[in-house]
Amino acid sequence: MQLRYGFRLYPNGPQRSALAQVFGCARVVFNDALRARETARAAGEVFPRTGDLSKLLITEAKKTDERAWLGGVSAVVLQQSLRDLDTAYRNFFDGLKGKRPRMGAPRFKSRKDNRQAVRFTANARWKITTGGDLSLPKIGDVRVKWSRNLPSVPSTVTVIKDAAGRYFASFVVETGPETLPDVEPVVGIDLGLGHFAVLSDGTKIDAPRFLRRAGKKLKREQKRLSRKARGSSNRTKARVKVARAHGQVADARREFHHQLSTRIIRENQAIAVEDLAVKGLARTCLAKSVHDAGWSAFVAMLEYKAVKFGRSFHRIGRFEPTSQVCCVCGVKDGPKPLHVRVWACGACGSVLDRDINAAVNVAKAAGLAVSACRARVRPVPVPAQRGEAGTHRDGQTTVVGIPAL
Numbered sequence: 001m002q003l004r005y006g007f008r009l010y011p012n013g014p015q016r017s018a019l020a021q022v023f024g025c026a027r028v029v030f031n032d033a034l035r036a037r038e039t040a041r042a043a044g045e046v047f048p049r050t051g052d053l054s055k056l057l058i059t060e061a062k063k064t065d066e067r068a069w070l071g072g073v074s075a076v077v078l079q080q081s082l083r084d085l086d087t088a089y090r091n092f093f094d095g096l097k098g099k100r101p102r103m104g105a106p107r108f109k110s111r112k113d114n115r116q117a118v119r120f121t122a123n124a125r126w127k128i129t130t131g132g133d134l135s136l137p138k139i140g141d142v143r144v145k146w147s148r149n150l151p152s153v154p155s156t157v158t159v160i161k162d163a164a165g166r167y168f169a170s171f172v173v174e175t176g177p178e179t180l181p182d183v184e185p186v187v188g189i190d191l192g193l194g195h196f197a198v199l200s201d202g203t204k205i206d207a208p209r210f211l212r213r214a215g216k217k218l219k220r221e222q223k224r225l226s227r228k229a230r231g232s233s234n235r236t237k238a239r240v241k242v243a244r245a246h247g248q249v250a251d252a253r254r255e256f257h258h259q260l261s262t263r264i265i266r267e268n269q270a271i272a273v274e275d276l277a278v279k280g281l282a283r284t285c286l287a288k289s290v291h292d293a294g295w296s297a298f299v300a301m302l303e304y305k306a307v308k309f310g311r312s313f314h315r316i317g318r319f320e321p322t323s324q325v326c327c328v329c330g331v332k333d334g335p336k337p338l339h340v341r342v343w344a345c346g347a348c349g350s351v352l353d354r355d356i357n358a359a360v361n362v363a364k365a366a367g368l369a370v371s372a373c374r375a376r377v378r379p380v381p382v383p384a385q386r387g388e389a390g391t392h393r394d395g396q397t398t399v400v401g402i403p404a405l
Contacts, residue, residue: 001174001175001176001177001304001307001308002172002173002174002175003172003173003175003304003308004170004171004172004173005148005150005154005170005171005173006168006169006170006171007144007145007146007147007168007169007171008144008145008166008167008168008169009134009142009143009144009145009159009167009168009169010142010143010144010145010167011139011142011143011167012143014140015139015140015142016167018138018139018140019139019159019161019167021069021072021073022073022074022077022118022138022139022159023111023116023117023118023161024111025069025070025072025073025077025078026073026077026078026080026081026118027081027109027110027111027116028067028070029057029058029070029078029081029082030081030082030084030085030109031108031109032057032061033053033057033081033082033085034085034106034107034108035108036048036053036056036057037085037089050082050083050086053082054079054082057082058070058075058078058079058082072138073138074120074124074136074137074138076120076121076123076124076137077118077119077120077124080118080119080120080121081118084119085106088106089106091103092104092105092106114162114163114243115160115161115162115163116160116161117158117159117160117161118158118159119156119157119158119159120136120137120156120157120158120159121155121156122155122156124136124137125137126157128144129141132144132146134157134169136159142167142169144169150171150173151173151175152173152174152175153173154171154172154173155172155173155174156171156172157169157170157171157172158170158172162243162247163239163240163243163246163247164240164243164244164246164247165240165243166247175308177307177308177309177310178308178309178310179309179310180265180266180309180310180311182269183267183268183269184269185201185267185268185269186268186269186270186271186272186312186363186368186369186370187199187200187201187264187267187268187270187271187272187359187363187368187370188200188271188272188273188359188360188361188362188363188364188366188368188370189264189271189272189273189274189359189362190274190322190355190356190358190359190362191273191274191276191293191295191298191299192207192355193207193286193289193290193293194207194355195207195355196208196260196293197260197298198355198356198358198359199264199359200356200359200360200362200363200370202356204355204356205260207292207293208252208253208256209289209292210249210252210253210256210292211249211253211288211291211292212289212292214245214248214249217245218242218245218246218249221238221241221242221245222242224238224241225238225239225241225242253292253294253297254297257294257297257298257301258301260298261298261301261302261305262305264302265302265305265306265309265311266309268311269311269312270311270312270313270314270366270368271302271306271311271312271313271314272313272314272315272316272362272363272365272366272368273299273302273313273314273315273316273362274315274316274317274318274320274322274362275315275316275317275318276295276296276299276318277318278290278295278296299315303315314366314367314368315366316362316365316366317365320361320362320365321335321361322357322358322359322361322362322365323335323336323354323357323358323361324336325357325361326345326347326348326350326352326357327352327357327360327361327364328345328348328350328352329345329347329348329350331345331346331347331348333345333346333347336354340354341353341354341355342354
């Protein structure tokens with residue numbers, strides 16, 4: 001399987017200028033190719049092929065005075081920009097055909113976009129030097145902060161600049177499965193907002209609420225940004241500060257997701273989660289909390305780590321009534337408002353924690369053998385049925401707990 005490993009880059013002044021030129025050249029080629037295809041579509045003509053666009057927009061363009069500066073960067077980066085456009089069109093048309101979720105049509109790129117990225121393949125002859133730097137063609141040796149070792153030789157590297165002005169290198173690495181020792185436990189996970197995750201064994205993980213906790217700092221920086229004049233250097237500096245604050249929140253959330261998903265994968269042989277309608281929930285009054293939780297990113301980490309480490313991953317349907325069914329007796333007790341966190345089953349009398357009960361039902365819906373003992377909060381007395389025997393005193397005609405007939 002292929003995985004991406006990201007590391008922080010620290011280019012110096014000349015290297016940042018060279019990277020800015022690379023980003024600009026790749027953007028111009030992408031926009032020229034998109035314009036050529038949109039012009040052909042409007043005229044009812046066949047889309048020009050990538051090979052024809054490469055010859056026209058790269059090889060021939062370098063010979064003109066208007067595009068001579070394209071020769072100052074690696075040609076591989078420009079070729080990859082055309083392939084990115086092909087991928088964008090393919091995803092767009094596959095979405096229209098129902099082969100994948102719908103996506104918008106390719107759009108023109110801008111130098112003011114929050115994210116700039118270029119990709120170097122092996123043909124670009126980039127390498128990792130013996131000193132640990134990343135050597136890029138026509139850019140130089142860029143310092144890298146290595147947080148871990150790469151499992152194998154990477155095939156491509158993507159250089160990314162985010163909205164906060166930080167640079168990253170993303171390596172595509174081919175890795176084999178790393179099977180962990182088999183363990184007995186299996187777990188169902190109920191994701192929520194009060195608790196980020198509730199496991200079927202009764203474990204509750206509190207929601208860290210990184211965005212809420214950073215709200216005061218974000219509010220202060222955004223106020224300072226709103227006071228700066230548009231187009232001024234001070235506004236640019238304030239925008240970078242806001243972007244850095246949001247970047248710190250995203251980094252903390254990603255680290256939390258990685259640590260929790262790795263722990264769950266290592267401790268359980270099989271994992272079951274519910275397929276949540278995140279896009280629908282993001283259009284409600286809970287949108288900010290839903291985005292702050294980052295359920296989709298967490299579930300994606302669980303899925304690929306399960307494949308990597310030889311665990312079983314199950315995703316049940318979103319319409320499964322996990323919060324309405326008693327996990328002890330299996331009787332459906334109907335929907336309940338969100339403020340009801342503990343409820344008693346009308347059939348067996350078990351008092352159930354809403355979240356733990358849902359986690360157990362998620363595991364059972366996936367076919368996992370999970371005990372429901374942790375879902376019981378406390379037993380309650382159940383009246384004896386009319387056909388059952390009771391204790392009789394002399395002259396008494398009633399059964400204990402049952403009125404006389």
